[in-house]
Amino acid sequence: MAITRQDTIEYFRLEGARNLLKFYGRYQDNIPDDAPEWKKELFPVVRGIWNSEMDGGRSRYEIGAQLRTAADLFEIHPDGSHHALKNFPMGYPKERTAAIFREIADYVEQWASPLDWEAISNTPISARELIMRFPRLSNILPLYFGQDGAAVSDDMQDASTEEGIRMYIDETHPGCPWNLPAAVAECHEALALFHTEDQLDRFFCGAGMHGGSGSDDFTDFLPPLRPPLQRAHERVPLTDVGTQVNYDEGQSAHHAYPFRHLPRPRNRPMGHPAGRHRE
Incomplete structure (x- = not known):
């Protein structure tokens, strides 16, 4: 049967829950009917969700x-x-799957x-x-610089690092304002989080x-990666944040990004409900 748009x-629609539990689908067959066991496994993942939640x-x-x-x-099927x-993984025993999922939902x-700072610090x-901290680098590094430097295109098998960066930038256009600044930020975060080449290599080239x-x-690699990404983004300056993005001369008009203009908030009178403005 063909997959429909609704399918x-x-x-x-369930991708967040699927990602939370994917360890069990990939490395284990079932989620055990033992709350302390799955809580131990899921704790750092939920902590990562909590951290990324603060970033949107x-x-x-x-x-x-x-x-x-x-x-x-699962109750119906x-x-x-x-x-x-x-x-999705199933519970063990299988007839407990729906109940286990609801217990995990409560836990999440x-x-x-309250926050258990001792557990957060010691886990x-x-x-x-x-x-979860590197959604863009997790695509850039395997696709363009994985497999000993072979890029995603057959024409780039012997490409230099600079040519791989240029290829990524070209394929990102015209989504530069949304992708390149975040990619630059992830390069900074990687260098702030991992302090040695061994740590960087074990994470970015390893199982992670x-x-x-x-x-x-x-x-x-990471420090030189930032300037070309930043320069590419600077070619698409935000001339009026909240209005539109203007490109350099010579680029077609349909490459401009219209943004919904946000009105400047008015001062609220003391005691006036937050989020509302008197006309």
Whole structure:
């Protein structure tokens, strides 16, 4: 049976919950019916979600709601045959799957109520948690600089690091204002988080990402990666934040990005409800 648009929507509607539990689908067959065991496994992942939530990522409450939706579907389709349940692990025993998913939903939603700073500080940071910090580098490094420097295109098999960077920038256009500044920020974060070449190499080339840095060490690769990304972004200056982005002369008009203009907030009178303005 052909996959419909609705099938795709229903599948990706549960992507946050699927990512939370993907360790069990990839490395283990089932989620054990033992709360202390799965809590130990999921703690650093939920901590990563909590951290990325502060940067605008999925909230724990969204993921909790997705887990409950999956639990409802498992009650109707206990064999996991519904298309939205593809790539979800099941509980052990299988008849406990829906109940386990709801218990995990409770855990995710209540994880920070209150925050257990002792557990947060004493639980080692996992690769799955760290990779949430690098959504763009996790695509750039494996695709353009993985496999000993071979880029994604056959024409780039013998490409230099500079040619790989240029190829990424060219393929990012015209989405530069959304992608390049964040990619530059991730380069800075990587160098702030990992202090040695060995740490950088073990994470970005190892189980965490399976990426690469071309023919260079990461300590030599990441700093030079930032200037060309930044220069490419600066060719698309934000002339009036909240209005539009103007490109250099010579670029076609359809490459301009219209933004919804946001009115300047008015001063609220003392005692006036927050978020409302008197006309």
